[in-house]
Amino acid sequence: YNVIPTERDVYKPERWVDDALFRVEVREAFARLTRQGWTDALRAMHTDETIYTYWDYFRDAYRRNAGLRIDHLLLNPPAAARLVSSGVDRDVRGWQKASDHAPTWVELRDTGTG
Template identity: 65%
Template sequence: MKIATYNVNGVNGRLPVLLRWLEETSPDVVCLQELKAPQEKFPEQAILDAGYHAIWQGQKSWNGVAILSRSAEMRMLRQGLPGLPDDANSRYIEAFVNGMIVGCLYLPNGNPAPGPKFDYKMQWFEQLHAHAQTLLDNNMPVVLTGDYNVMPTELDVYKPERWVDDALFRPEVRAAFKNLVDLGWTDAIRKLYPDQKIYTFYDYFRNAYGRDAGLRIDHFLLSPQLEPRLLQAGVDRHVRGWEKTSDHCPVWIELADV
């Protein structure tokens, strides 16, 4: 089974890119972030025509998350993180699909740091940590994937010395990600490629894609029940080179069937 995550940076504006990629790669489950569309403007029919069922939580202009599945047997479990009842931002959606729980997340950017946006990011991380522990306690197969807006180590960022004060690379943020993983999750990319430079995001400016000056901020965390099933993982880097594409690349894993 192939599961992918893709920050589309506007699902309607990038719809031709999304549909082209879906046709080319045919993942079984897809998590999308940054829909940048209100609930009623999600392109459900186009997604259905491409062979996918969808659940989504939209938001006008910003944020928004969705889960797509080739299987009709997909059940919504949660919209929003517990512990953040007043959060107006659409950043987390969770479903039961293909015998597992899939959590799709778009963690706050947090810049400028320090400041209220950084405080919100750390609060969100704290609630994600608590929910991730609850998921582990249920002893279910779980995938937590999406745009974490964190470069966990210096290997995950081009010229790390330029990012020391950025909210995606501050020590508190990297520590929060490490604490999350240390609960018992497996970082799928680093499990298979512990020492390899792998980027999932390239800024639109300064020819970042052409220079391979990127960041690894889109991650797959697997519960202990799924870690033994991990076969492959990768980044569809070439999609970043398509016309009118997102600044993120699709990232995917392949799990052995049970």
């Protein structure tokens, strides 16, 4: 879902007010997903951190950490109960010819059934 859920998920939110990624109705649609029981794995593990998953190639955004959090890992309740950690491999974005999105990941506790 390419959506910026909250103001803390974007560098300089005032610049994104009219962008489709940050429009009120888009943010509300994303919030409805979490109210349905889906857990935002990155935010669950990094509640107060500034954490971005995307940095534009323009104006040296990566170096300035002028990013967005628009890549989301949503977990259903059984998976959320097994959540151990989650994160963004930010340094990968700095590699030569890298994507403008950094890899995001979750670690889940083994259920012991396999």
